Amino acid sequence: MSINKQNQNLSQVEQRQRERFISKSTKVAAKYLRRMEELPGAPDEIKPYFEVLRNIYVEQMNIPETNGKKAIGTYCVMVPQELIYAAGAIPVKLCSGSYTAFSIGDDVVPRDACPLVKAVVGFQTMGTMPIYRDCALMVVPVTCDCKKKIAGMLGEMVPTFSLHVPSSKSEDEDMEQFVLELYQLIKVLEQATGQKVTYESLIEGMEQVAYAQYEFSRFLEYRRQTPALIKGTHVMAMMNAYSYMPVEKWSSQLKRLNARLEQNKKNKLYAAKENQPRIMITGSPVIFPNIKLPLLIEEMGGSLIGDETCMGERMLYDPVAVVDESFDGLIRAIANRYTRPCTCPTFVDNTQRIYRIKQMIKDQKVQGVIYHVLRGCLVYDYEYQVLEEELGKIGIPVIRVESDYNEEDIEQLRIRIEAFIEMIKLGGNKNGR
Amino acid sequence: MMKNKKTYLLTMIVTCLVIGFASYFAWKIEFFEYTSGLENITGGPISYIIALLPFLVISILSAAGITLCIYIRKYYIKKDYVAGKFCEERAGRRTGRRIGGRQADKFTLIRWVSMISSTILLIFGARMFGTWFSSIDLPVLSCAIDGEQLGESGCYYLTHLSDLFTLPWKEIIMFLLSLFGFLLLFGRIFCGFVCPMGLLQDIVHSIRQGLGIEGISLNEKLYQGLKPVKWFLVIVFLCLCFVGGNFCNFCPAVSLTPAFAGFKVSLFVSGFIMVMVIVGSFFKRRFWCTICPMGYLMGLVYKITPFRLKKDCQSCTECGACYEACPMGIKSIYTERENEDVTTTDCIMCGECIKKCPENNALSLKFAGKDLYKASRKSFMFGYKEMEKKNEHK
Numbered sequence: 001m002s003i004n005k006q007n008q009n010l011s012q013v014e015q016r017q018r019e020r021f022i023s024k025s026t027k028v029a030a031k032y033l034r035r036m037e038e039l040p041g042a043p044d045e046i047k048p049y050f051e052v053l054r055n056i057y058v059e060q061m062n063i064p065e066t067n068g069k070k071a072i073g074t075y076c077v078m079v080p081q082e083l084i085y086a087a088g089a090i091p092v093k094l095c096s097g098s099y100t101a102f103s104i105g106d107d108v109v110p111r112d113a114c115p116l117v118k119a120v121v122g123f124q125t126m127g128t129m130p131i132y133r134d135c136a137l138m139v140v141p142v143t144c145d146c147k148k149k150i151a152g153m154l155g156e157m158v159p160t161f162s163l164h165v166p167s168s169k170s171e172d173e174d175m176e177q178f179v180l181e182l183y184q185l186i187k188v189l190e191q192a193t194g195q196k197v198t199y200e201s202l203i204e205g206m207e208q209v210a211y212a213q214y215e216f217s218r219f220l221e222y223r224r225q226t227p228a229l230i231k232g233t234h235v236m237a238m239m240n241a242y243s244y245m246p247v248e249k250w251s252s253q254l255k256r257l258n259a260r261l262e263q264n265k266k267n268k269l270y271a272a273k274e275n276q277p278r279i280m281i282t283g284s285p286v287i288f289p290n291i292k293l294p295l296l297i298e299e300m301g302g303s304l305i306g307d308e309t310c311m312g313e314r315m316l317y318d319p320v321a322v323v324d325e326s327f328d329g330l331i332r333a334i335a336n337r338y339t340r341p342c343t344c345p346t347f348v349d350n351t352q353r354i355y356r357i358k359q360m361i362k363d364q365k366v367q368g369v370i371y372h373v374l375r376g377c378l379v380y381d382y383e384y385q386v387l388e389e390e391l392g393k394i395g396i397p398v399i400r401v402e403s404d405y406n407e408e409d410i411e412q413l414r415i416r417i418e419a420f421i422e423m424i425k426l427g428g429n430k431n432g433r
Numbered sequence: 434m435m436k437n438k439k440t441y442l443l444t445m446i447v448t449c450l451v452i453g454f455a456s457y458f459a460w461k462i463e464f465f466e467y468t469s470g471l472e473n474i475t476g477g478p479i480s481y482i483i484a485l486l487p488f489l490v491i492s493i494l495s496a497a498g499i500t501l502c503i504y505i506r507k508y509y510i511k512k513d514y515v516a517g518k519f520c521e522e523r524a525g526r527r528t529g530r531r532i533g534g535r536q537a538d539k540f541t542l543i544r545w546v547s548m549i550s551s552t553i554l555l556i557f558g559a560r561m562f563g564t565w566f567s568s569i570d571l572p573v574l575s576c577a578i579d580g581e582q583l584g585e586s587g588c589y590y591l592t593h594l595s596d597l598f599t600l601p602w603k604e605i606i607m608f609l610l611s612l613f614g615f616l617l618l619f620g621r622i623f624c625g626f627v628c629p630m631g632l633l634q635d636i637v638h639s640i641r642q643g644l645g646i647e648g649i650s651l652n653e654k655l656y657q658g659l660k661p662v663k664w665f666l667v668i669v670f671l672c673l674c675f676v677g678g679n680f681c682n683f684c685p686a687v688s689l690t691p692a693f694a695g696f697k698v699s700l701f702v703s704g705f706i707m708v709m710v711i712v713g714s715f716f717k718r719r720f721w722c723t724i725c726p727m728g729y730l731m732g733l734v735y736k737i738t739p740f741r742l743k744k745d746c747q748s749c750t751e752c753g754a755c756y757e758a759c760p761m762g763i764k765s766i767y768t769e770r771e772n773e774d775v776t777t778t779d780c781i782m783c784g785e786c787i788k789k790c791p792e793n794n795a796l797s798l799k800f801a802g803k804d805l806y807k808a809s810r811k812s813f814m815f816g817y818k819e820m821e822k823k824n825e826h827k
Contacts, residue, residue, distance in 0.1 A: 170768065171653075172652050172653050172654075175753075176650075176652075180515065180516075183515045183516055183519065184515055186519070187515060187518055197522075198522060199522050199526065199527070199530075199645065200528060200530050203530060203531075203532045203533075206532060207532065207533050207534070207817070207820050207823065208820075208824070210533070210534055210817045210820065211817055211820035211821065211823075211824050213814065213817070214814045214815075214817035214818060214820065214821075217810055217811075217814045218814075248824050251824060252824055252825065255821070318750060318752055318791070319791050319813065319814060319817075321752065321754035321757065321758070321789045321791065321813075322532055322534070322535075323754070323757045323758045323789060324642070324647060324648055324650075324757075325526075325531065325532060325642045325645050326523065326525070326645050326646055326647035326648070327519065327522040327523045327645070327647065328523050328647040328650070329647055329648070330532070332650060332757070333757070336752065336753050336754065336757060337752065340751055340752050340753040341750040341751055341752035341753075343750075351770070352749075352750065352751045355746070355747050355748075355749070355750075355770070356750060358747055359747050359748045362747070
C-alpha cells in the first residue's frame with residue numbers, strides 16, 4: 001500500500017506519465033505474448049512459461065511463490081545463481097527488453113548506450129515494475145562499460161554489489177581473483193538476506209541449479225532433432241521465464257515438457273518441416289518483450305533451432321564440475337563454471353566463442369547464422385568480423401542484424417531475414433541438401 | 434588472502450620438515466637390515482606387526498602433521514578480512530551431507546581394482562605364485578619381491594647403474610627388453626593403475642574428500658616450484674650409485690611395500706620423505722607423482738606409447754574442469770586448440786579429466802586408436818538425475 005501513498009505525493013503530471021507508461025508497456029508485452037502464442041506448434045507444457053511472462057510484464061506482479069524469500073536482482077550470466085539460492089533468496093534476472101522503458105531511459109543515459117541498459121534504467125527510474133522495485137540487492141557484474149555505469153546509477157537507488165569479472169581467464173591468478181570476489185559476494189548476500197551460507201545450504205543451492213541443468217541438457221537433446229520438435233521462439237520464451245521463476249518450479253515444468261517432446265518424437269509430431277532452413281541466433285541477448293527477431297525468423301519460414309546468447313542456452317549450458325568437495329572447492333568450481341566456459345565477449349581473448357558456434361553448427365546442423373547486434377553493443381559488434389571470416393571458411397552464411405528497442409526497423413528486418421532465408425533455401429537446393 | 438596463502442604454504446612446508454625430521458629418531462624403534470628376508474613373516478602375526486611398526490609410526494606422524502597444517506591454515510584464514518567469516522565452513526564437513534551428482538563409472542572402478550590388486554600382488558605376489566617370473570622387470574617399484582631378488586624391478590637397476598654392467602649379458606638384455614617392452618607398451622599407465630605409492634596417495638586424497646577439507650588449490654607457479662625438486666631427484670636417482678650409496682636409501686616407497694611384505698625396514702631418511710609425501714598428497718592429490726624420478730623417466734617415452742589422450746579441439750568449451758581435476762596439473766589439456774593429441778610426459782592416464790569433462794567426446798583415452806573411455810555429457814549430467822525426487826518434494 002506504500003505505493004499508493006507514494007503516488008499521492010506525486011504531482012498530477014508524474015502520475016499520468018506513470019499510468020501511461022504502465023498501460024503502454026503492458027500493451028507491448030501482451031502483443032508479443034499473443035504473437036508467440038499464435039505461432040503454431042506450441043506444446044501445452046510451454047504455456048506455464050508464457051503465463052510467468054504474462055504475470056510479470058502484463059499483470060505487473062512480482063514473482064509468485066517466494067515463500068517470503070527475498071529477491072536478488074542480477075544482470076548478465078556471471079552471477080552465480082547457486083550462491084543466491086544458498087543464501088535463501090531467489091535470483092531475478094533484470095536485463096530488460098522493454099521498448100517503453102527504453103524510451104524513458106533514452107533521456108537519462110547517453111545516446112550511444114545500449115538499449116538493454118536504457119530499458120533497465122527506464123524501469124528503475126519509473127519504479128512501477130514490482131520485480132525491479134522489490135529487490136533486496138542488485139548484483140551487477142562489470143562486464144562492459146554500460147553495465148559498469150548502471151552499477152553506479154543503480155547504487156544510488158538500491159543496494160548494489162558490482163561483481164568484478166576478470167577480463168582474461170587464462171592465468172590462474174585471474175581465477176583466484178574471481179574466487180575472492182565470490183567470497184565477497186556471499187558476504188554481501190548474507191547481509192541482505194540475514195541468512196548464513198553454510199556448507200549444507202550451498203550444496204542445496206548447487207543441487208537445485210544442477211537439476212535444472214540436467215533437465216536442460218535433456219531438452220537440448222530434443223532440440224537437436226531434425227526436423228525441430230519445438231519452435232525456437234517458444235524456447236526463447238522458456239529461457240526468458242527462467243529469469244523470473246524459482247529454479248525448482250522451472251525445472252519441474254521442463255521435466256513435463258521433456259516428457260511431451262519424447263512423445264512427440266515417437267509420434268513424429270514436428271514443429272517444423274523437413275526442408276525448413278535451420279537458423280541459429282548469436283550475439284546480443286534476445287530478451288522479452290524484444291522477441292521480434294525470433295518471431296520474424298519463424299514467421300518468415302525459417303526454423304530457429306539454436307541460440308548462442310546469454311538469455312538462451314549459454315545461461316544453463318555449462319555445468320558445475322565439482323572436483324574438490326570442500327567449501328572452498330565448491331566455490332572454486334562455481335567460479336570456474338561462471339567464467340572459464342563463458343563465451344561473453346567481455347573477455348579479452350574470446351576465440352573459444354568461435355569454436356563453440358562451430359560446434360553448435362555441427363551438432364544442430366545449422367544452415368545459417370543470424371548475428372544479432374543491439375545498437376551500441378560494441379563488444380558483440382567487435383566479434384562479428386572474425387566470426388564471418390571463420391564461418392565463411394566452412395560455407396555457413398551469416399548476416400549481421402542490427403536492431404534497437406523499437407518497432408521502427410521491423411519492416412526492414414523482415415525484408416533482410418526473408419532474403420536470408422530464401423538464399424539458404426536456394427543454396428540448399430543447389431547443394432542437393 | 435593471496436599473501437596469507439603464501440604464508441601458510443610456507444608454514445606447512447616447515448611443519449612437514451620438522452615432523453619428518455622427527456622420524457629420524459624412529460630408527461630406534463626398529464632398525465633391521467633391509468634384506469632380512471621373507472622368513473620374518475613365519476614368525477607369526479606378532480613379528481608381522483613389528484614389521485609394520487615403522488609404517489604405523491609414519492602414519493601417526495603424518496596424521497599429526499596434517500592436523501597441525503589444518504590448524505595453522507585455519508589460523509591464517511581467520512585473520513583474513515573476507516574469508517575469515519567462512520573459516521568455520523571451510524574447516525570441513527560437519528554433517529554427512531555430500532554433494533549429489535558424483536559419477537560412479539566403470540573406468541574409475543577398474544582403476545581402483547587394478548591399483549588394489551596390483552599392490553597386493555607386488556607385496557605378496559612372490560609368495561602366492563612362486564618365482565617363475567623372476568627375470569621380468571616391471572618399471573615400477575616392486576622391492577617387496579625384489580628384496581630376495583625374486584623378481585626384479587626396473588627401478589632397482591636404474592638406481593644401481595654401476596651394478597648393472599657387472600651382470601651377465603643375458604640378464605642385461607632381459608632387463609632392457611622387459612623394462613623397455615613394458616614402457617613402450619604401457620608408458621605411465623603404470624603410475625595410474627599399478628603403482629602402490631599411487632594407491633596410497635589416492636586413499637589419502639579420498640580421506641580428505643570425505644572429510645570435506647580443502648586442499649591446496651592448483652597453481653602453475655606451484656608446479657614450477659616443484660620442477661627443480663624433480664630434476665634434483667632424477668639426478669640423485671641415476672647418479673648416486675656412482676659416488677656411493679643409492680636412491681633406495683631415500684626412496685619413500687621402501688617403507689611401504691617391503692614393510693607390508695614383512696621385511697623389517699628402517700625408517701631413516703625414506704620414512705622422513707614418506708611423511709612429507711603423505712602430508713603433501715593429502716593437500717595436493719598425487720603430490721609425489723609430480724616429483725617422482727622414476728615416473729619422470731617413464732614419461733620420457735610418452736610419444737610412442739599406444740595409450741593416447743585425445744582431444745576434440747572444437748567441442749572443448751575451455752571450462753577448465755579437466756585442469757582442475759588433473760592430479761598432475763597439466764594445463765595444456767584445456768588450453769590446447771591445435772593438436773588433437775594432448776598426451777604429455779606428465780600424464781599418468783588416470784582418466785580424471787575425462788570423468789569431469791561435460792562435452793561429448795571432447796576428451797578420450799585411446800589405445801592404438803580404439804576408444805577406451807570418453808567424455809560424455811549424458812554420463813556427466815546423469816548423476817544429477819537423483820535430484821529429481823528431491824525437486825518434486827518441494
